[in-house]
Amino acid sequence: MRPHIEPFCDRDVTFKNMRLPGFASGMGYKMLSFDPETGGCSMSVRLNAGYHQPPGFSWGERELIIISGELQIGDRTCRKGHYFFVPAGYALPEVRSENGCLVLEMHNTGEPSHEESTEHHPQAEVGLYHDVDTYMDIPWAMGNVVSPAVASGCLIKLLNYNPISHAMTFLYCMTPGFYQDNISYHDCAEESYHLWGTSWMMQFGDIPTGGYFWRPAYINHGAFASEYGCVALGRTDSKLFNHFHYNPWSNPVENADRSFARVYQRDPLLYKWAFSEVHNHPHGPEDFEQTMQRRGDEEGHDNEHKSDGHRHDHWHGHHHNDPDSPFRHPLDEPHDHHHHDD
Ligand SMILES: [Fe+2]
Numbered sequence: 001m002r003p004h005i006e007p008f009c010d011r012d013v014t015f016k017n018m019r020l021p022g023f024a025s026g027m028g029y030k031m032l033s034f035d036p037e038t039g040g041c042s043m044s045v046r047l048n049a050g051y052h053q054p055p056g057f058s059w060g061e062r063e064l065i066i067i068s069g070e071l072q073i074g075d076r077t078c079r080k081g082h083y084f085f086v087p088a089g090y091a092l093p094e095v096r097s098e099n100g101c102l103v104l105e106m107h108n109t110g111e112p113s114h115e116e117s118t119e120h121h122p123q124a125e126v127g128l129y130h131d132v133d134t135y136m137d138i139p140w141a142m143g144n145v146v147s148p149a150v151a152s153g154c155l156i157k158l159l160n161y162n163p164i165s166h167a168m169t170f171l172y173c174m175t176p177g178f179y180q181d182n183i184s185y186h187d188c189a190e191e192s193y194h195l196w197g198t199s200w201m202m203q204f205g206d207i208p209t210g211g212y213f214w215r216p217a218y219i220n221h222g223a224f225a226s227e228y229g230c231v232a233l234g235r236t237d238s239k240l241f242n243h244f245h246y247n248p249w250s251n252p253v254e255n256a257d258r259s260f261a262r263v264y265q266r267d268p269l270l271y272k273w274a275f276s277e278v279h280n281h282p283h284g285p286e287d288f289e290q291t292m293q294r295r296g297d298e299e300g301h302d303n304e305h306k307s308d309g310h311r312h313d314h315w316h317g318h319h320h321n322d323p324d325s326p327f328r329h330p331l332d333e334p335h336d337h338h339h340h341d342d
Contacts, residue, residue, distance in 0.1 A: 002033045002040070002189070006213035007204040010044045018045075022114035026051040029105075033191070033214035039111025042104070042191065042214070047071070049100040055118045057091040060110030063160065063169055065134070065233055067195055069101025081135030081195075085160050085169070087128040089121025104193050104233060134159060134171050143172065148242050151180035154224075156234075166239035174199055174226035183245055184222045185255045188238040190215045197230030202248070207232075218252035218259070245289055254288045261287035 015028030026048035034041040040060070044067065064084040071078050074093030080101075086092065088109060105112070120126050132138060140155040145168075153175040160169040167188075174197075183202075194211040201207065202223045207230075215221065243259060250258075264271040264285060 001037070001216070002035045002214050004214065004216050004219065005033045006215055007207065007211065008032070008213065009208055009211045011208070011210040015046050018112075020112055020114075022056070022116065023112070024051060024053040027053075032193070032212045038109060040107050040109055041111070042106045042193070042212075043112075044193070044210070044212075045103045045105050047097040047101050047103065049098065051100070052094060052096040053114065054116050055091055055093050056114050056116040057089050057121055057124065058086065058107070059088060059113045059115065061088045061108040062086040063106040063108065063235075065104045065195075067102035067104055069097065069099060071101050071103065072096040072098065078131075079133065079135075081133060081171075082131065083134045083159050083169075083171075084131040085129060087125045089124030090126055090129050091117050091120045091124075093118075104195075106191075106235070130160075132159070138171075140173065145170075146240050146242060148244055150242070151178070153178040154180070165237070167235070167237050168240060169233070169235045171195075171231065172234050173231045174224075174229055176227065176229040178229070179223065179225040181223045183220050183248060185218050185220055185243050185252075186236070186240055187217050187243075187259055188236040188240055189217055190240075191235040191237075192232050194230055194232045197226065197228060197232075199224060199226040199230045199232075216252075218255040220248065220250060220255065247288060247292060250288055254286070257285045258287045258289065260285040261290075 010030045010032060013030050015030055017025075018027040018029050028046040028048075029043040030045075032042040032044060047069075062084075064086070066078060066080050066082045068080050070080075071082070073084075073095055115121075134157055138157040138159075140157060142152070143150045143154040143156050145156060145158065155173050155175070157171040158168065159171060161167075178199075191214050192207070192212065194207050194209055196209050198206050198208045198211075201221055203221055204213070207213070243255065243262070245258075260275070263275070265287070
């Protein structure tokens with residue numbers, strides 16, 4: 001598990017020299033997030049002018065996107081916005097940068113490694129490799145890849161999709177003036193690196209160029225806004241579902257319970273066979289939106305007796321038929337039904 005990193009901006013820290021064996025000199029890194037169990041990590045990386053790395057593969061799965069500058073991969077020159085999905089054991093040709101560049105490197109399954117080789121590892125799933133110039137060769141699509149969806153004005157380019165876990169890598173942008181007023185959390189971890197521009201979130205403030213987060217599941221985020229727009233790389237580690245709500249005080253445990261309650265309400269048989277025998281909720285898990293107090297415990301006011309369509313309970317303790325009462329409602333003419341508080 002990677003811990004929650006947010007807010008964080010890579011511009012606030014300096015590059016460290018990469019000294020792991022196998023890596024060429026001239027490579028600086030800023031650690032963005034790190035899994036202490038697997039060594040998986042995300043780093044922003046600076047390759048100095050003249051950098052060159054012999055052909056070879058990593059023992060773990062990687063994803064890369066060029067933040068700025070140009071990178072030569074074999075005889076191809078790739079510019080900013082070029083994305084690579086590189087399966088474990090997939091050998092890349094020589095990598096060079098004549099004038100230097102910045103790259104976002106994501107090591108998904110283990111610590112960074114480089115094994116010099118001109119051939120793929122025999123067990124590499126070479127068919128999974130793909131790369132693309134995301135800025136030039138993919139059009140922006142509506143952000144409604146999942147439903148319920150983000151507000152219009154948040155657009156995406158899907159870059160990688162895992163059909164088993166439904167994990168996604170995507171570019172997203174917020175158009176100038178974008179805003180979304182609800183609060184969101186997910187059942188998956190969510191990661192973002194701002195390639196350019198600034199967005200804002202109610203809980204964590206501005207995310208500027210170089211801003212980054214690794215956010216575990218069930219943490220509230222939003223409302224959102226972006227004054228001048230932004231372009232970012234986003235990832236989820238499993239299926240993305242937008243649990244939207246308007247309760248800024250709910251905590252991750254309550255959010256997870258509500259998520260669980262939604263499985264119970266939507267897929268009761270799945271809940272029954274998968275969960276209920278090991279989970280001691282007599283009436284199912286709690287969905288805070290259905291049980292939360294909607295109104296403060298105002299003194300003298302009856303919060304318990306809400307209108308259920310059968311009773312006519314007045315929660316206010318004053319005489320509402322008093323013609324001088326400032327609370328008097330035009331429809332509050334004298335009537336003769338039962339008042340519990342009479
Ligand atoms: Fe999110």
